[in-house]
Amino acid sequence: MTSTSTVQAGHAWEELVTTALLGTDRRTPPVSASGREAPVALLDAAAVETVRRRAGLRPVRAAAGPQPAAPDGRPPLPPAAARRLATLLTDRPGTGGGRRGTAPDLMELLPQWLALANRHGYAAPPETLPALLDAARGRTDLRTAALTFAGTRALWLARLNTDWRFALRAAPGGGSALPGPDEPERVRRLWQEGLFAERVALLTALRAQDAPAARELLASTWSTERAEDRLMFLDSLRTGLEAADEPFLEGALSDRSRNVRSTAAELLSALPTSALAGRMARRATACVAVDRTGDTPTIVVEAPHECDPGMERDGVQPKAPAGRGERSWWLGQLVEAAPLDAWSARLGGRSPEEVVALPVADDWQAELHGAWCRAAVRQRDPSWSRALLGAPVTPEAGGPGAVSLAERAKLLATLDADERAEWVAGFIGTHGLSEAFQLLGVCDVPWAPPLGRAVVDALDIARDAGSYPWSFSGVMGLAERCLDPDEAARLEPLTAATEEPEDAAPGAGGYWAEAFQRLATTLRLRATMRAELAPPGGVGAS
Template identity: 80%
Template sequence: MNGTPSPPARPAPDLWEELVTAALLGTERRTPPVSAPGREAPVALLDAAAEATVRRRAGLRPASLPAARRPEPAPDDPRPALPAAAARRLATLLADRPGAGVGRRGTAPDLMELLPQWLATANAHGYAAPAHLLPALLDAARGRTDLRPAALRFAGTRGLWLARLNPDWRFALRATPGGGSALPDSGDAEGTGRLWQEGLFAERVALLSALRARDPRAARELLASTWATERAEDRLMFLDSLRTGLGPDDEPFLEQALGDRSRNVRATAAELLSALPGSALAARMAARAGSCVAVDHTFGTPTLVVEAPHECDAGMERDGVVAKAPAGRGERSWWLGQLVEAAPLGAWPARLGGRTPEQIVALPVADDWQGELHAAWCRAAVRQRDAAWARALLGSPSAPEAGGPGAVSLAERAKLLATLGAGDRAEWVAGFIAVHGLSEAFQLLGVCAVPWAPPLGRAVVDALNIARDAGSYPWSFSGVMGLAERCLDPAEAGRLDALLAVPDEPEDASPGAGGYWAEAFQRLVTTLRLRAAMTEELAARPPGEATPAPPCGSPPAQA
């Protein structure tokens, strides 16, 4: 045969069908088409099926498609690598999946809820993401939009490179200017102009936002150069970027935008101008609102009287007042609320007899206008970031129903608290909890800086302890307990050891409640100690390498 090997024997075309038939009928009723002496029929059938499967797969012709172009190598990431222990911890956090522990959690920490804080701390240290964990990191960010900013920052350019290869991760390209392409340098006027004229909408928004952050005047001039030719929906998005670095120099451009043909653009321009206390629009709104509110001394005690507008004229509409009231809302009260909200809060003391915000808020209001007036002042304090008015409207945390006269809802109180400094927020919420407990504190705790200040942390733990002693189940406090796991200072773990034992249950206690509380406190302590370990792991550095401080001003993770 001249040494030429013979090709392997090919099975008959119907061999596979015969194997399938023998398997379905059973080897006792149908002898396998291929058998070997001394072997049991079932074993021979399986061996024959395995061999036929390999042949069938090997015999497939490749698809007649052109070969794909090999992708460019991933760019280098110059950031320092994670410490080994921190990399192992990240793998553990990413392996945890939402819903994996359906039912009672027991004492095990919720690892996915710790991932945002881990990412924030890793980014503060400036670490690079391990390449082998990038797919799991992108999968986690795909499932949770709240993770995306920190996860994509941590993933860096390699994460974007990888996202281009998998359609499931396209969100990373949409969330990054130009899908990861770099924006022009600050001195590249030609590149900036070309991208602004020719770039995709997302690239132009990103360019304008980045330019606004470093040079507000240049960003405003760039926007003005094409303003007249932009689509209405694009003008609205571009105008929103002026919130960054908003200042008096923006007033002429915003005044011009008040005449825009789009109602939404006009409303946004008016909102931005009302945030500039010295703007002409703010002065016009102050005059209108001031003409509606006055102090009347004929009631025996000074009282605020309100005369709401009787019409919404063209000037009011041009300045952003929406004429048509929502269903169920009176027109006059609707117009009044908009005027007061847009008027600079600094104008009210002079208008109302030189009184301070606290004194103004304390004045009685005639004819049931108090709710409308104070609610508008609440919105104005939030819009103008006025801490003095926010404190006056919040009132004392120990007041009945836990709020000042303008704090008509927990949501509004939370917004007012957000205008205060971190220390003032923590102090007010701690006072609220000490008097009113935890039943309404969840929204308020959500605006407090992490980790919670010691007085706030102690107030939360004390309130949980009181709830435990009351003998009820801990289910009603699961939201607060979850916040405590993420936000309580890990240094507080030692104070909780006394709460780990199952307490003696009073006669009127819910059956088994003490055991559930002990379990919840054990989980809290375990989570706090895990957070402390995570922080230590991320702070570790190889021997001989200096430990850099986190970037100046890097905020801690928020709840």
């Protein structure tokens, strides 16, 4: 030490720190030196105090180290795929605006890469787990696939790092193995003593394996559960909903909670043979009839004049939202909860297409068709969905009942994958891409060839129109992720800059060429990823 003065032994460490922060010219240091010597003396005193404090520590018994993580028995990634994963995880897309260039957005390919890896049943390389968990922490859309791929080692790490605790919350039972139907005592104990999240996870897992056992478990404590918990538990019955659930759900119609009653009624209405569905059918069909007195048969509607206690018990909300008439509000709820099969008998044996084609008197068409749309989605009825969607080439492009893109997308989701793709391809071929984004979102990936061709053709037409590609950036991004990689070769003619029309936006041709180059590059990269993940001797799938 070179100090010319010393601090009194045992002087408060906090006082030394405070003086150093404020400065010796603003606070008198706890040392005998002053003037220019004070700062040096203060630092020397702090050094001495540091040594004294450390020397005074008593050694403690070393804490036990964590138990090793359980081994992952899944096959390891092929080396090329492991290198690709490291590249995907280290990519950081730019935060600024401007042109994207021709380079693929690697982070947007990570979800697809994870889905492929999980499909093949690979184990995550241990060295990639921290970066994988960091990526999943920042993007909730990655979590399910990332945690599946990471396996039990991710849960082991999550217990050691609070930044990754989301993995424990996302895993059933907080990462602990949940008991199955063959362990009734463990099931009973966890159900009675577990945390709420553990109980939800247990009920959900048990419902997927043994629906009657899950229903009996829920019934055993139903009357003692809190209303908000009953609502969450009741929602688990959507999985594997069956006719045997009806007695329990019928009892829930008398629950103290309005939300529980409403959910129970919704579930019962999805069972076309339930007693509630029958009651709703009688109420709804009493409001609708065919008038044959004119030149053209016409549907006439007489909406309910009151919402009686029976209707309320069956889930009809008596108070209409702002801007809605009470009678139309009640009618819509009755129709959407009634089995769709009841309408053919009520309306002269007509098919769904024939029913939807009938004119509706007194401006009731939007309300009636909208309720049929909701019923078709709830009951997963493809024949009614087709009728309400109509042909994609019609001027309204959504059918008489689909009054919004969101409703069209929901109706499309009830059709099989090929039919969905064909309908959306027809829509795009007639109406272009301006309203197609939501509809494309319900189509299976990779897009079927007719749909992929329709999208590419529509993008080419948009380029010829002379606009900038940024107006179609959402669809272009979907195409990068959803087009079949085998379509890359078909895009090559579009990657060259073309002569711009006189009325085109300045530089639009070059921007479009760049966008198509990025699309083709991304598709080739996806094809490479698919090949890298394919097991030896196997064939990968997009």
